[in-house]
Amino acid sequence: MSIAAKVMKFITRIFMYISYLSITIMLVMTVVDVVRRFIFGLAMSGVTEYSQMLLIISMTAMAYALVEGRFIAVGILVERFPKMVNLTIEIIMGILSLAFFILAGVQLLRQIAPSIQFNEAYFMIGAPRWPMYLALGASFCACTLATIVYVYDRIINFKDPREKTVFDENPDLAFMELSKDDLADAGGSE
Numbered sequence: 001m002s003i004a005a006k007v008m009k010f011i012t013r014i015f016m017y018i019s020y021l022s023i024t025i026m027l028v029m030t031v032v033d034v035v036r037r038f039i040f041g042l043a044m045s046g047v048t049e050y051s052q053m054l055l056i057i058s059m060t061a062m063a064y065a066l067v068e069g070r071f072i073a074v075g076i077l078v079e080r081f082p083k084m085v086n087l088t089i090e091i092i093m094g095i096l097s098l099a100f101f102i103l104a105g106v107q108l109l110r111q112i113a114p115s116i117q118f119n120e121a122y123f124m125i126g127a128p129r130w131p132m133y134l135a136l137g138a139s140f141c142a143c144t145l146a147t148i149v150y151v152y153d154r155i156i157n158f159k160d161p162r163e164k165t166v167f168d169e170n171p172d173l174a175f176m177e178l179s180k181d182d183l184a185d186a187g188g189s190e
Contacts, residue, residue: 002156005067008142008149012064015142019061026054046125053122056132063142066150087158094151101147105140108133 033047064070081089114120115130122129 002149002153004149005153008063008067008146012061012067012142012146015060015139016064019058019064022054022057026051026058029054046122049122049125049127053127053132056136059136060139060142062139063146066143066146083158087154090154091151094147094154098144098147098151101140101144105137105144108137108140112137 029044029047029050033044036042036044111133112130115128115133120129121127
């Protein structure tokens with residue numbers, strides 16, 4: 001694994017933990033609001049806006065999914081293609097994803113200055129909106145870097161389709177090997 005991939009894994013793992021924390025807070029806050037509303041007849045103000053903010057923060061885990069390869073794959077269709085076609089499709093999709101992440105990230109980051117200038121805030125809670133633009137823009141920028149690292153690693157680690165490995169003959173061995181890599185990463189020995 002390249003140094004860039006290891007650095008991206010570390011950075012995106014931090015984003016993942018931030019995402020876990022925001023989802024947990026959103027869950028607890030929603031449950032408390034429902035209990036207060038239906039049992040005690042007391043509604044908490046601003047829960048919807050806080051949930052919107054936490055949902056935006058939870059989207060920072062997108063980069064982690066990219067780096068770890070935990071995105072949705074249409075295996076039934078893709079497995080029928082030769083390896084070279086799969087690599088070509090991955091590169092094309094990587095370039096399209098890269099364009100999207102760059103455009104979305106730049107647009108979100110460009111919204112920060114006008115948001116500060118016009119004192120844009122959430123209606124109920126009065127919190128400024130610009131930190132959410134920053135969080136989501138940073139997330140898209142991390143996705144941009146993660147996409148570059150992912151596509152680069154796929155190209156560098158590509159094997160000739162004519163080369164057969166033991167993993168091609170027995171996919172269970174590949175799964176066991178991946179599990180060993182995950183255990184080694186978790187233990188810090190590599």
